[in-house]
Amino acid sequence: MMPLLEKHEHMSDLCHRVKVMDDSSRLEEALQSALEDGDLKWVMTRGGWHRWGGVVDGEYAPIASNLRQWAEDVSGGDVDELIYSYRDRGYFVTHLAGKSHYFTLPTGDRPEQFVQIEVEELQEVIARPLIDHDWFPESLEEFLDPLDYPQLEPEPVTPPYYRFRRMIEMDKLLDAPAECDRNLNNLRRFFNDWQHSSAGDADQFCRQWVLLLRDYQDSYGELRIDAKPMTVLHGSLPELPDGEHLSGASLANAIHGYDRLVGYPFAWFFHMLSSKSSNYAVAEAVLRDQMGAYDYLPARDLKVLRSWEERPYSV
Structure with missing residues (x-):
């Protein structure tokens, strides 16, 4: 090419x-x-x-x-x-x-x-x-x-x-220096979490997401691009499970049902990160379950989730 x-x-x-x-x-x-x-x-x-x-x-x-x-x-x-x-x-x-x-x-x-x-x-x-x-x-x-x-x-x-x-070319966009650009750093984590979770085995990222791009000038007058992931289901996205009122088997059924509606595993996590009103309660509820008697997340997804717990971010 x-x-x-x-x-x-x-x-x-x-x-x-x-x-x-x-x-x-x-x-x-x-x-x-x-x-x-x-x-x-x-x-x-x-x-x-x-x-x-x-x-x-x-x-x-x-x-x-x-x-x-x-x-x-x-x-x-x-x-x-x-x-x-x-x-x-x-x-x-x-x-x-x-x-x-x-x-x-x-x-x-x-x-x-x-x-x-x-x-x-x-x-x-x-x-x-x-x-x-x-x-x-x-x-x-x-x-x-x-x-x-x-x-x-x-x-x-x-x-x-x-x-x-x-x-x-998205990988070239991410190659740009980003020492002080939290947007690009968080975007790198988003891609990396996809790669290391079960979502990465289920489908290609670019068939489920696009990046909304906006040109702007920073405080030094340099031209930069702001990039925000948007799911291709943006017009028909189901509500995230209610982490404040669900736990155990009911929460497990809710997040797996959400993933089935969206079309790939661990979808609830990535949609949580890209939500305007970030519903972190669902992640916190899943983490509480994993510390108890429940084990409904694949090990690789739990590892990604625990990494997010240590250093939360959103996109």
């Missing part, structure tokens, strides 16, 4: 040419053919997000593709001048309604050895009138992102289309 980073430009062109269908199968086939070998699969689609688009006239003909740039250019920084000049034009602000499609391709035996491809499905839709005659923003920032502004039905302006977002 050619170095994957050299394929970004080709991927971008490919995504632009693929027509959006009801599912992502055609896109998956196109991406697989571009990679030539390996076993690439669609694993998850995350929707319900948007970003600001541009400006269109009353017939939905494009005026500008970037709202902020257009507003800064025509106003010269004077929001009152913008309101006065465009109040009777009948223009609309648009936004880009988005979905993120995630594809993964294993590249080795370790859980972090995979490529993740992220493709956005975007559609420009009407968001709001550019000017409301009863509204007088005090600044350009308030004009760009107003509170309590009348929103319109998101009527389509363009057909949906794909846009290549990024392709990341």
